[in-house]
Amino acid sequence: MKDHLKTSEWGLGLKGHVIIAGPCSAETPEQVEKVCLEMKEQNIIPSMFRAGIWKPRTRPGSFEGIGEDGLKWMEIVRHHLNIPITTEVGNTAHVELALKHKVDVLWIGARTTVNPFAVQEIAEALKGTDIPVMVKNPMNPDLQLWIGALERLHAVGINKLAAIHRGFSDAYDKRFRNKPNWSMPIHLKREWKGMEVINDPSHIVGKRDGILEISQRAINFGLDGLMIETHHDPDNAWSDAKQQVTPAQLKDILSKIDFKTPLDSEKPSEKLHDLRSAIDHMDDQLIDLLAERFAVIDQIGAHKREHKLTVFQSDRWKEVMDSRTDKGVKKGLSEKFMKELLFSIHEESVKRQEKQLRAGDPVNKNA
């Protein structure tokens, strides 16, 4: 799609999976230093250090970030860990201060990504700079909004870009603080080739337990890194106390993750090549069969037109749906997948037949 530079090309020495760790918020210089020293002690040096300076809170009254002072303390991080520093910016004043204090990488938070006006203003403020920017997914699962924010930055010349998957707000599903909706980061990677997506398990899970599981799933899906909130004393953190881990816990989590290699850059082994050939053949057959099915659908459509019958036949459709789902489930396919597949087939059937009824013209196969 659009040309952009990957994390390994940002000139910050990043390579492989990008691991971003650090406290939810910078609180005091002592706290920043303690986190750094414990990381050092545990011999767990992340690829980048994160610290929130301005915190967008749902309701007023809780800690809203330490502000510019916190940016001065980033020198402590540089001194102890010598790694790039990243923080969130939510408006142009934040951008100005972050640039003034030489923050290495910025990120745009979920609450900002939802607002194209805000993203555009930030993009304009960044025009002419060379700073890398990571864009968190918007609060709601809207892929176009997520891509749109990246495009706004790209359009002003910011080409060091990455995305962060922090999950999506869901009023009903309370298993997560923010529901992962794994199809979203995967779709993003499909739509914008080469776009790296860093997973943020801390905001998805909302508590310490489960960070390992979500991290592993992110790596399994092929996401490109992890951002894990890390604090020397999480229980007494000024924000997000429940979901932060200690540097020792971070080390434990990272040591348990089975990191996978991104496939696309690898030449597939003979075995993988053979398995893929089998898939190519089966997909061919599936497409032939689907084409045959829709040819019959067109014949039924012609019959319906002749006999003035409606396209949608609820009893027959229910029978098709139930029997095929049942069979699929018996063969080990998930009910959700079967239903989605059948819905999609049915939608195409009724569209084709309705077109026949409407126009009476031969069906345009490309419609």
Ligand SMILES: O=C(O)C(=O)C[C@]1(C(=O)O)C=C[C@@H](O)C=C1
């Ligand atoms: O059985 C029909 O009447 C069809 O047109 C086929 C079909 C299908 O795709 O299986 C499509 C539309 C109807 O709602 C029911 C079933």
